[in-house]
Amino acid sequence: MEKLKSFLSGNKIAQGVLIGVYVLITSLALYLSQKSVVAFLLLLFSLLLLYYTQLSNRLKWLLAGVVLVGVLPWAASSGPSYQSYMEVATLVGIYVAMALGLNIVVGLAGLLDLGFVAFFAIGAYTYGIFATGQASNFMPFGEYPLSGESFWLFILVGCFAAALCGVLLGIPVLRVKGDYLAIVTLGFGEIIRIVYNNLDKPINFTNGAMGISSVTPPELFGMQFTYPSQFYYIVLGILVVVMFAVRNFEYSRIGRSWKAVRENEIAAQSMGIHLVKTKLLAFAIGASFSGMMGVVFAAKQAFVDPTSFTLLESITILVMVILGGMGSVPGVILGAAVVTILNLQVLTEVTNWLNQMSMEGAISFPEALSPSKMQRFIFGAILILFAIYRPQGLIPAKNPVFNEEELKAHAAKQTGKKSSVPEDRAMQA
Amino acid sequence: MISEILQTLPQVLVDGLTLGAIYAVIALGYTMVYGILELINFAHGEIFMTGAFVGVAVLFFMSGAGWLAVMPAILALLIVLVVTSLVTGVLGMGIERVAYRPLRKAPKLITLISAIGVSFLLQDIVRFITEWKRGNYIVTGPQLFDSKIGLDFSSIWSHFNDAILKTSSVILLVSAILMMIGLDFFVNKSKWGMAMRSVAQDRDTAALMGINVNKVISLTFFIGSALGGATGVLFAMQYGTINPYIGFILGLKAFTAAVLGGIGNIRGAMFGGLLLGVLEMFASANLQKLTGGVFTAEYKDVFAFGILIIVLIFKPEGLFGKAVTEKV
Structure with a gap:
């Protein structure tokens, strides 16, 4: 396992191939079994995986574009729940x-x-x-x-x-x-x-x-x-x-x-x-x-x-x-996706499932506690827990790191150039 | 038009003072916490709401056990008030302990977010407990006092109409005034009050003088929340029907009252609350007449909010507050 991990973290091609395979499998799964919300979510999840690969930024954007513009609508398009x-x-x-x-x-x-x-x-x-x-x-x-x-x-x-x-x-x-x-x-x-x-x-x-x-x-x-x-x-x-x-x-x-x-x-x-x-x-x-x-x-x-x-x-x-994560663009995108899907799909699915269970008599479940009504509770809890335990959010904001040596060398070059100009003039004079 | 406004003025004043008394007592909770922690306790409006629900629950329990029929209404009210203020007071202390104390050194933004979280959490907890137990989250509590008193304003000046005063308003006003006087006395005269004032002034120095800062902050939350909860009971008695979302807009207005009087200033908050109540009642009674039907009474919330903005622009320290310069 450790070996696999170190191999993967070093090898960009392997990461790329893995992502490709993952997208292929999940999109096929969605294409074949249209009712599977799980497949749909897993396909969206590929974007998060993509973020964590070490591919170059341009390639990441390109792949994300392909998934969003082509693969996702195609995979969802074959069945009755396409529009939903x-x-x-x-x-x-x-x-x-x-x-x-x-x-x-x-x-x-x-x-x-x-x-x-x-x-x-x-x-x-x-x-x-x-x-x-x-x-x-x-x-x-x-x-x-x-x-x-x-x-x-x-x-x-x-x-x-x-x-x-x-x-x-x-x-x-x-x-x-x-x-x-x-x-x-x-x-x-x-x-x-x-x-x-x-x-x-x-x-x-x-x-x-x-x-x-x-x-x-x-x-x-x-x-x-x-x-x-x-x-x-x-x-x-x-x-x-x-x-x-x-x-x-x-x-x-x-x-x-x-x-x-x-x-x-x-x-x-x-x-x-x-x-x-x-x-x-x-x-x-x-x-x-x-x-x-x-x-x-x-x-x-x-x-x-x-x-x-x-x-x-x-x-x-x-x-x-x-x-x-406040201030972090990938974090906020993830947060928005998670909360929206939680709101629209997960909570309703869980509610339906619980209702079905209580209809069959497996458990008795009061209507007042149904998860689709509990948004305020869930959001409140998220706010408190994240404020106390993880104020930087799921994907913390990164400030760009500058290489000090490089900057100094660059600055020295710049000032050298500037100072050299008056010298030249002085010499001419 | 002026004579019409004058005619309704006594009733507006009576209703406005009743509403203002509620704002004033809730504003106290905001202003005390702000004075001591520099934190807007968003959950305070929800504590008020929880108080209303706890009070109604206790009343239901008492009437179910048959106690309401045998005891005088005023005694029942006293019991409900005491029980509710204990419950909400402990709730307030708990909220401070769990959601604010770990964040005392964090940036203020994070604490505010935690406070909003608490407020949402409380709304939903109250909602589902009520809905679970009673099938509906909108509750109408048993009425203890339903008689009315006619006030003969027209004999004072012939332009006035008579006003009607509900007994519950009298009780509300009297209890609110007692609470305010009691709090003022406590803060200004007692030893604990002195400790509270010193912590508000300078937390570190107060700690060096041997004051247990955490205890004082807990006490502040206890008192503020107990007063808020008791007001909730009075509100439920006065207006009958309650739901888990009343705390939000009322809390917003009470906060406006606290800002109006100068945040951190206890007497200012009382005055600001009463003033805001009267202004709002006046607006809701006369806005339509004054603007020729352009604005209806629905805009009374907008009106209160407008006051907040105007105060913030022209006198951000409030009517009685002192301007503070920020030190680096």
């Missing part, structure tokens, strides 16, 4: 993007935002209102509902609307001490929900508690997007953009100033970082991811109502970030 698998995969994608957004706010900038779902709601309602007849109640010009082609534009509109709200909320709040932020955002999340719930009077903006139904599906070159298997690709596309943005932000100047603000505000400020600006940017960027996914969510459900945006949702996204 794709629904789960789409929702995982939506939550991954939101968790990545919250990760910027909580993980990188260290601002606890408990009303994150508000931005999701803003995105969803932005599209929901304009893609139905709702907008004709207050817009003086234009014809509503807008056509499905406007969806692509609205991804950007939702993004900016959410970012704007993030800034508007942030300006008053971010100037005061950090812990107030948690409670104010908590309130903000509730307030947005209450406002959307009551904005059917005096002018009917949101249709109140009834919600907005039959939202126009997106359309591209005459093709309508109505099935989860189609939305899957939209979400995947946005996700690529989001991940690219996150990775670039994290290691840029702004990303480093977020981390500095998180570690110590006063020290960061004295190093010349503009506190409010930095925090506002974190807020706006985090919110914008959420806003984009809100638009997709509205189009996918074709229905928007205030009950989708409760405090529980905000806390769910927070749990994803804490579980995966």
Whole structure:
């Protein structure tokens, strides 16, 4: 066993082959036995294995792309539960993007935002209102509902609307001490929900508690997007953009100033970082991811109502970030996937199984304890346990390690070059 | 329009003070913990909710055993209050011991997350126990006091309408005021109160002066939670129906009250609670008339939240708090 381990950890080709075989087996298993949720989960699990291999980064991305774009939809496509698998995969994608957004706010900038779902709601309602007849109640010009082609534009509109709200909320709040932020955002999340719930009077903006139904599906070159298997690709596309943005932000100047603000505000400020600006940017960027996914969510459900945006949702996204690891992009992706699948599949499966057991009389099981109702309990327990025992999460954030010698040599070369220039000039003179 | 507002004013004041008394006592719990640990105890709203449920459970037990019929209502209330505050007080101490003490040196963000976890955990534990035992998590408790008193405001000034006061409101107000006076006395006059104030001021120096800091913090949580639980009982009596999710929005408003009065300041929290209660009742009664029907009474939560933001922008130290400069 030890031998095998050491062989594997040294040999990249063996790792690659193993991953390939694993993907092949699980995808075939899913292809052949369509009802097996386990096969579906194991196939998704291959992405985590891939993360831990020592293949080059480019190859990892390539393989992940192949699995997500080709293998997963293909393996799931042959049976009746195709759409439900794709629904789960789409929702995982939506939550991954939101968790990545919250990760910027909580993980990188260290601002606890408990009303994150508000931005999701803003995105969803932005599209929901304009893609139905709702907008004709207050817009003086234009014809509503807008056509499905406007969806692509609205991804950007939702993004900016959410970012704007993030800034508007942030300006008053971010100037005061950090812990107030948690409670104010908590309130903000509730307030947005209450406002959307009551904005059917005096002018009917949101249709109140009834919600907005039959939202126009997106359309591209005459093709309508109505099935989860189609939305899957939209979400995947946005996700690529989001991940690219996150990775670039994290290691840029702004990303480093977020981390500095998180570690110590006063020290960061004295190093010349503009506190409010930095925090506002974190807020706006985090919110914008959420806003984009809100638009997709509205189009996918074709229905928007205030009950989708409760405090529980905000806390769910927070749990994803804490579980995966604050500030760690792969961790947050894992956290989002685990929590979403737990929520959508595992809890319902376990509940069904328990119900069946108690129907057969094997055990007596009170309805009140059914796992699908216990989300709050599970999330609360995860939050406490991770806060106490593993605050860095499942995959802790890594700071890039620099080789000191190399940097020094590089710096010496640079300064040597610079200092040599005036010398040359001096000689010429 | 003004005469309409004036007519309802006495009733608004009475209801507002009742609601404000609840906010005030819960705000005390927030403000005490914040004063001593600089931590927003998110679970406090849930402790209040647990108190309401424990109180109703005790009442159900007493009426099931036939004790309610034979004893005077006020004695029954006293028993319920004492039992509930002991239970929630111990619960608060336990929460501090399990979820906050291991994190005392951790970054504040982590402690806050733990606090949110506790709050969610409590909500669901109360939910499933209630649902398991009673089949539904929305509970209406037995009413001890259901008489009403008419207050003759119109004889004071003819523009006022008469107000109606429920007996339970009187009891609520009296108990809340007693609790507040008792706490104020305890903190300012007793030896333990002095220890609490010193720990709040400087934990390390207090420890050097021979104060058992852990014990004082436990005591703070006990007192805050006991008061919160007792308020829960009073709330259940006043408003009848309770569910496991009442603690959240009420806790949020009580926290607003604590910030309004200056967080860490006990008398400020009492005043902030009463003020917020009256303001909120006024808003819910008159918002529709004042804005010509644009905002309905549904927006009263938004109103309370707006107050929080305004206070945070213009006077973050609250009405009675002192501005603190952060030391490096």
